[in-house]
Amino acid sequence: MNSEARQSRSPSPPPAGPLPIRRLQESLINRIAAGEIIHRPASALKELIENSLDAGSTTIRVTVKDGGLKLLQIQDNGCGIRKADLPVLAQRFTTSKLTTFSDLSKLVTYGFRGEALASVSHVAHLSVVTKTKDETCAWKAQYEDGELTPPKSGQTADPKPCAGNDGTTITVEDLFYNTPTRLSALRNSTEEYARILDVVTKYAVHNAHVSFTCKKAGSTNPDISTPGHPSTTVNAIKLLYGGMISRELLEVNASGSNISRPRSHSSPKKKGKRKASDMNLDEDAIQEDDEEEEVTWKAEAWISSANFHAKKMTFLLFINHRLVDSSRIKRACEGVYNGILPKGTSPFIYLSLNIDPKSVDVNVHPTKREVHFLDEEQITDQVAGKLTAALANVNSSRVFEYQTLLTGGVAQSENSQVPSKYRTKPAVSDPSSSSSIAGIDSPPDVALPRKSSAPQHKIRSSQQDRTLDSMFPVVNPSQSQTAPVIDVDMETPPTPTATKLKDIPESQCYLASIQSLRAKILKSKHEGLTEIIEKHVFVGIVDLYKCMSLIQHSTKLYLVNHGSLAEEFFYQLGLRQFGNFSPLKLDPPPPISRLIELAVKVDGMIGQSGLNPKDVVKRITKMLISKRDMLEEYFKVSINSRGELETLPILLRDYTPNLDRLPLFLMRLGPQVDWTSEKECFDTFLRELAHFYAPWPIGPLADETAKEEATMSAGEKADRWQIQHVLFPSMRRYLVGTESLLDRDVVQIANLPDLYKVFERC
Structure with a gap:
């Protein structure tokens, strides 16, 4: 190769200095x-x-x-x-x-x-x-x-x-x-x-x-x-998309109002009377920190029923009469048909949303192809709920099947009183399944329409499906009311729909340390784990004392440490609401020195280290009192001049931490929090607060046999209910799955297609 060729292929030399900035023509x-x-x-x-x-x-x-x-x-x-x-x-x-x-x-x-x-x-x-x-x-x-x-x-x-x-x-x-x-x-x-x-x-x-x-x-x-006036939407769909679609169309109308708008961090807060006793959460102590403005919206939709399906989804979305794209709304509408249509097929959906123009920002895309509007997530959830209800009402007379990932049966008594509308019809033999499938006139929110997909690809798609507890036989069938009961001594907990999750807005914080910690969470986000958590279906608690639970995503079953997940979740909630917590009032306010003293007595490590327990209590108490202004301003941890703890922060509405762990929490604030650096102080304090909020057991039972034979206490029942109906639904919505959780806290233990391969070889 000659020198000229080599010179022509060599990169151009860098400029000697910065190039001038000119205005484009x-x-x-x-x-x-x-x-x-x-x-x-x-x-x-x-x-x-x-x-x-x-x-x-x-x-x-x-x-x-x-x-x-x-x-x-x-x-x-x-x-x-x-x-x-x-x-x-x-x-x-x-x-x-x-x-x-x-x-x-x-x-x-x-x-x-x-x-x-x-x-x-x-x-x-x-x-x-x-x-x-x-x-x-x-x-x-x-x-x-x-x-x-x-x-x-x-x-x-x-x-x-x-x-x-x-x-x-x-x-x-x-x-x-x-x-x-x-x-x-x-x-x-x-x-x-x-x-x-x-x-x-x-x-x-x-x-x-x-x-x-x-x-x-x-x-x-x-x-x-098209003919135009006086034509209707359904006639236009019939003319343009064919009569087959129009025959299967369902009209859905939805509306809503009084949707809250998050108040800015600097806005004045409402104040009200707060009363509490016995260190319990008082309803009057929870004050709404959000100002509310009435925002009215309406939705009109024409959707195909379960009898229609096509290879490609037809999705028409108009917001304030503007043809737009929204991946969030499209995914939500697609999710309505999960478990209804055969795999690989899609529905027809026409959706028109009319929202107050003050709530819509159309100036986000050059072609106006995308718009942003307030309360997008809540409106999307309500619209999807209406679509689900419409499909369920129409298909209530169809034959349904009940599919779960786990094997096992539920003991039924011939004399059990089951309402007539839930009684099973004669079983229908299905050669593709390992057992006969019964046609059930089930309520719309628990039944899945029957489909012809292979059994190894059927997935749990409803939060109302059978949980792990329902796999155990009923000890006394005469005490069964309507459905499988897990134990004669266990009270029936509230249904999952009894608790409505409240929106948790992110506070506006201009501290560089908090912004850096929030960015660190997003940087460590693991897309796969986040998707598993966001779209999982809760199966059951395996061991309350070891914090083990089962969740399902698609056709895979995962064993998770709900304690570790909850601790990371509460840490992220602390960062999300930093400086804008609601208070949990303690009445009467306990002295922090007494609580720390109780924790020091239980902790044997302090005595073994040669430290004087009384000196440790005094040093931690003095330090917390000296930091009480900062703790009150940023974390709603209020300590009065007498050294009494008056309030704690509320991280998650409808979730009450185990206050028996409060002495340990206060004691750990001394050695575990770095009080010398702003960023490290906020980070370590929120970690300790999350550790206090997480549903860790107070201590393991010494006798495993006694644990198995012990009757479930009221406190344990409440813990189980909080974990299933408050904690997991909230994590599904707000938890960002980080890579650190993959090391030991989330383990895949089963995959339905692989299990079928094993069964086929047996």
Whole structure:
């Protein structure tokens, strides 16, 4: 290789100094902006359709040539454009929708930026023919790079009078003629035309009162044609998607109000009377720290029933009449059909959400394809719940099967009193299953519709499915009421739906130390474990004293240490609510010196180390009293001047920590918390607070036989109920699975397909 070739392949030398910063040319700025708005012909058409709808059109005709690359024309009968506005029509940020920034909070139109026609004019040849009702003729104008341009050389650029109907006709020719890279990527005109038809179809469904027509240039038969007024949404779906879908459509309506908006950290807090006794959580002590504003929303949906399924999901989502994408809402709607449709099939869903414009931020995406709105998670959950209820009510007469991951039976008595609507029908033999499956007229929230998928791929998809406790026989069947009972001495705990989880907003904290600790949690996030926790189904508590529980995700069963998970969860909740805790009042307030003294007496390590227990108690007490201002401000740990503990922070509503561990918690604050550094102090204190809140046992039973034979106490029943119905549902919603939990706290112990392979070999 010669020296010239080697020199040509060598990297260019770095610049001697920093390059100067220059402002881009206006034409380049406009070209970049156009690329953000106009991705392909379908995106240009979407903007033009929205402009026509904003103009009050009742008829919209679309003509396409070569997938929209050669010609894209849209004609409407709207209000038209005034002649005086034509010179600035295609300039950037020229709009009739906004005058001040506050108008964004009450926006009810599709467009507002004034960038659609400007972007089109920078990547195509744009012409407009428009006429208002007050004018005697139409006006035609042509644009290039946002400005009026003469139709022929030697002519002026001013709009020219011409014949035309009321409304506007916009013609886009030679799209991307000046961006060859974009043009070369869109050579498949058939695919582009299919995208155009998809856009027209979706807007035609949502705007059933508007007549839509879409056809190829030169064709006499349109590919899409809707009659418009007085058509309905279901008629439009039937016309555009076929009669098979329309026969299986279910109408769902939902609404909500009084959805809370999180108050800022600096907002004044409400104060109220607080009374407590015997160191128990008092309901009056829990004050709502969030101001509430009434936000009304409505949802209209047309969804397919369980009798319809297709290979590809059809999902139409409109928020305030704007066609948008939302992965959260789509996943939630897909989840409604889990366990209902056969594997590999999908439903049809049309969903229209109308939300107070003050709660919606449409200014988050150049094409308005995405929007953000307040209480998105709560609204999504309520809508999904309505869809689930609608499907369950319709399918209540169908034959259901009950599938669990674990094997085992439940002892039933012939004399057990079971309500008639839950009695089983004669079993139906299924050769693909290892046992017969009984058809059950089950309540909608516990029954899964029958499907033909292989048994090794059936998964638990309902929180109401049988738990681990229900696998044990009933000791005295006569005491059984309606369903499997785990023990004659155990009281029936409240149902999982009895506890409604309260939203836990993240406090606004500007301390660099807290922001760093929060970022550290996100950095250590393990995507796989987080997904398992978020989508798991609780199976049961294996051992309360060893903190072992079973959860299921998909077809896999996991043994988890719920104590370790809870400790990490409460640590993250402490960071999430830092500086904005609600107080748990203790009445009468116990002296911290007495509590620390009790913990020191129990802890044998202090005596073995040669330290004087009384000196240890005094030093820890003195240190906590000296830090009481900081503890009160940041953690709601209130210690009065007499050295009495008045309040503790509430990390999770409806969850009460074991106050028998309070002396140990106070004692550990001395040696385990680093009081010398801000970040380390906050980190170690929150770790100790999380250790106090976690459902660790006070101490192991000395006699394992005695533990097995011991009757379950009321406290143990309460602990089990809190773990299953408060702790695990809250972790599903807020816990970020970190890599440290994978080492020893989460272990996969079974996989249903693998178990079936073992059974087949036996």
